[in-house]
Amino acid sequence: QWTLLDWKPRRSDMLVDPFGLGKIVQDGLVFQQNFSIRSYEIGVDGTTSIESFMNHLQETALNHAKTVGLLGDGFGSTEAMSKRNLIWVVARMQILVNRYPTWGDTVQVDTWVAANGKNGMRRDWLVRDGNSGETLARASSKWVMMNTSTRKLSKMPDDVRVEIEPYFMDCAPIVEEDGRKLPKLDESTSDYVRNGLTPRWNDLDLNQHVNNVKYIGWILESSISMLENHELAGITLEYRKECRKDNVLQSLTAVSKDAKGWPECVHLLRLDSGAEVVRGSTMWRPKRINNFGSVGRIPTDGM
């Protein structure tokens, strides 16, 4: 699960980054961290997977929260949120990828939060090539407040608003929201159906929920033929329900074409019971020539 944010007054000694764990920049409202892409983060194409991208987004969100001093008091909530048993949960995630980096590349991730309507929070990310500054990806997420006792969504109480608002950037989302409603799929409207998907032990987070990032693997499983000739250009995910270790999932995909004739897909992950876990959409482009260069020939052979 994506983790939840809290905000404490900034401290000037947080402005340095001696251990490569990131630092606060831009007057305290943006958190920046560099990642060196590791060999095990690259896949068949020699480039990072979308999951690796999302892992880096998750890591910067957490480190942002940790750096501003939140990780002592439980569920990443402000003091007022804690008193009211409120936490942040992610509802929607949209990512656009221009180019996937490869092993040894350094990427620089900037992240910040903003208000989303009256009761919500938005978290954005900008991922750039650490050397050239080229934009590799942009992402935007929406968070809502949930009461952990009732498991229901909550409005933002005034005392929470007072705590949080100083940490919100006042800016438009880095990804223009795709306002189209994600349609509801079923087997009759799907082109690909994959049944019987089950969590592996390592898909689970601390609370024995399936980690948000892992859903992507299941979504892409039902469009694996797409992966061979196309590159994922963008993904939108709407999180509806948690998935636990004993759940069995079905992954549905419907394929259409965009104005350029490139594939667009609509996705649904649902439980045996029919309950929707994640709705999603993906945009694809033809694969570029392998940009892995000579390194691409290294770890290929073997056992």
Place this chain on the structure above:
Amino acid sequence: QWTLLDWKPRRSDMLVDPFGLGKIVQDGLVFQQNFSIRSYEIGVDGTTSIESFMNHLQETALNHAKTVGLLGDGFGSTEAMSKRNLIWVVARMQILVNRYPTWGDTVQVDTWVAANGKNGMRRDWLVRDGNSGETLARASSKWVMMNTSTRKLSKMPDDVRVEIEPYFMDCAPIVEEDGRKLPKLDESTSDYVRNGLTPRWNDLDLNQHVNNVKYIGWILESSISMLENHELAGITLEYRKECRKDNVLQSLTAVSKDAKGWPECVHLLRLDSGAEVVRGSTMWRPKRINNFGSVGRIPTDGM
């Protein structure tokens, strides 16, 4: 697949580590790299998984090879190996874990190579806590030379030996070899059988083989009840055959007890055809009290 090593003369400018990608230490024969454990490398217990450990081992092996200047000329072979179409392939891997680190911990990995018999290579790793120096894990692997044209194993030719030997450390393995032969399992001698395991897209490496590290997930799948109450203390893997994306695997496990009464398992991953992919054994100990501390309560709740 684990990647393959090559050796070129050491250069003194490799002794610094400005980008956190590791450096050569100890008179040029040991490669050392620090890792900060990332949030997505920890699992249900709040600690890193054995897969994360193995990923770090793979990354240091590759960076060691890259640092000494091998990655220009193809399959990680010396010049003489390249001329003869020879590459290194991993045959056996043994890991002992004392303690699993958690999010934000820094680990220091040392790795080096040595001769293994007349024709093979050994690669060892020592993983330590970056702050206390405490040994977290030790690992040892054995590599053999394969001819990529014939797909057969090869003796080490004399001209290859001349190139490689200067880079071998002269020392005993860091993990004493468990000389017991791994027994052959079948369904009648197994306590747990899991069928129908299939690679996900992200399990594949550049050559559309299943990455060596991913096998562990399948091995542990068939002993998932063990994972809930025990911690993996050690694992031995013997790689027999490559697994490709269309393969379907069966994971077999037989459980016994060691002298302390703690579980020991024997594992087999095999194809539908019966062909053995990996033989393995695992050692377990009762779970310690959660050493994740207050951080353990953070990313738990949510959707």
